[in-house]
Amino acid sequence: MSAPLPLALPAGSTGALAVAFAIGVGFGWCLERAGLGSARKLMGQFHLTDLAVFKVMFSAIVTAMLGMFWLSRFGVVDLSRVYVPETFVGPQLAGGVVFGAGMALAGLCPGTSCVAAATGRVDGVAVVLGFFSGILTTGLALPAIGRFYGSGARGGVTLDSALDTSQGAMILVIVTIAMAGFVASDLIERRTARSIAEVEP
Amino acid sequence: MTAIRILHQTLAIAGAGLALLAAAVGTPSPGEAKTFTRAGADAESAVSTPRIVGALQLAAWIRDGEQPVRVLDLRGDSAYASRHVPSAEPADFARLESLATQRDQTLVLYSDDDVRDTQAWANLAARGHARAYVLSGGMQAWTEEVMEVAPRGDSADYVAALSRYFGGAPRHEDDRPASAAPPSPRVRADGDRRETDAFGDPVRRGC
Numbered sequence: 039m040s041a042p043l044p045l046a047l048p049a050g051s052t053g054a055l056a057v058a059f060a061i062g063v064g065f066g067w068c069l070e071r072a073g074l075g076s077a078r079k080l081m082g083q084f085h086l087t088d089l090a091v092f093k094v095m096f097s098a099i100v101t102a103m104l105g106m107f108w109l110s111r112f113g114v115v116d117l118s119r120v121y122v123p124e125t126f127v128g129p130q131l132a133g134g135v136v137f138g139a140g141m142a143l144a145g146l147c148p149g150t151s152c153v154a155a156a157t158g159r160v161d162g163v164a165v166v167l168g169f170f171s172g173i174l175t176t177g178l179a180l181p182a183i184g185r186f187y188g189s190g191a192r193g194g195v196t197l198d199s200a201l202d203t204s205q206g207a208m209i210l211v212i213v214t215i216a217m218a219g220f221v222a223s224d225l226i227e228r229r230t231a232r233s234i235a236e237v238e239p
Numbered sequence: 240m241t242a243i244r245i246l247h248q249t250l251a252i253a254g255a256g257l258a259l260l261a262a263a264v265g266t267p268s269p270g271e272a273k274t275f276t277r278a279g280a281d282a283e284s285a286v287s288t289p290r291i292v293g294a295l296q297l298a299a300w301i302r303d304g305e306q307p308v309r310v311l312d313l314r315g316d317s318a319y320a321s322r323h324v325p326s327a328e329p330a331d332f333a334r335l336e337s338l339a340t341q342r343d344q345t346l347v348l349y350s351d352d353d354v355r356d357t358q359a360w361a362n363l364a365a366r367g368h369a370r371a372y373v374l375s376g377g378m379q380a381w382t383e384e385v386m387e388v389a390p391r392g393d394s395a396d397y398v399a400a401l402s403r404y405f406g407g408a409p410r411h412e413d414d415r416p417a418s419a420a421p422p423s424p425r426v427r428a429d430g431d432r433r434e435t436d437a438f439g440d441p442v443r444r445g446c
Binding site: 100101104106107108110111117121124184187188191194204205206207209210212213214216217220 | 261268351361365
């Protein structure tokens with residue numbers, strides 16, 4: 039586990055697994071309380087009737103980003119222990135398209151499908167089975183697609199390094215985008231509600 | 240105005256304030272004006288980016304033996320059996336913890352795709368291994384840059400000798416195998432006719 043917390047727990051140890059389990063339970067609880075275990079909620083995103091997914095996810099990003107920055111600044115967490123996943127341009131673009139299509143079709147993403155499955159929803163169970171099948175299929179096909187799988191490697195790129203700016207300046211830009219997005223999503227939801235009300239009086 | 244709206248606005252103001260302060264201070268690490276992942280950053284600070292070692296450098300480490308190097312092959316048993324970097328040990332994630340017990344030991348990890356070795360490196364780095372490296376380009380780089388290298392430039396002799404030490408076949412720029420005009424093996428004074436490299440070391444047959 040590459041947790042930034044000062045836990046000094048070796049990966050795979052009981053303590054590390056317990057911390058990972060606790061974080062997972064907390065994550066699932068937050069998703070469920072935000073209503074994201076419902077496919078209708080996620081589909082509202084695509085119909086512009088309910089942008090809760092955007093708001094929840096962007097709120098989480100902004101909270102985590104500010105929290106990590108300032109906790110690091112005060113010496114509570116060690117940001118250098120955070121693993122930055124590598125960028126593979128082509129494979130990740132292709133994966134994004136497949137992921138987005140699956141999310142729009144299923145109405146659930148991996149996290150929310152686990153939440154839905156845990157609450158006994160059959161659609162959640164189906165999506166969980168589906169994505170495990172996809173992982174298995176990809177693994178079996180890896181020898182054939184290995185060249186593409188590793189293509190376009192750019193290393194562990196972060197926005198601030200790619201744009202040659204400071205992390206603090208990048209945070210301000212993202213928070214500004216988030217604030218504008220929250221205001222815009224409220225306006226979009228109201229406008230969509232008005233349009234629906236006009237069509238269905 | 241409802242209480243929830245007041246809460247939202249308070250959080251928004253707090254977030255904006257923290258973001259403005261973040262922009263003002265710039266970096267999350269007091270006293271450091273650098274990011275963690277920028278290319279060329281100090282290796283000790285850039286631990287979110289794997290520490291890389293080139294194939295030629297690894298070859299020199301193994302041959303010279305100035306610092307003990309432990310090389311771990313993460314490609315699986317069949318690939319390892321097919322060929323591997325000399326002195327490498329087969330390893331997998333499940334055994335990493337038992338294999339890499341000494342945190343100050345120089346470790347070099349390699350695979351075929353630079354993904355498994357990078358993940359293994361991150362795992363080891365998170366556990367405090369300060370001297371873990373990823374072999375850039377993995378087994379393919381070892382083959383191309385050491386075993387079948389086409390030496391050129393001022394260091395051509397050095398590279399060719401390094402390649403031959405591991406049983407490689409360095410090629411000339413015109414792609415003719417160097418073995419077409421092999422250097423005469425040095426004959427040691429004691430009559431031992433074992434083939435030696437440019438440094439007088441016995442040629443070692445590797446993978």
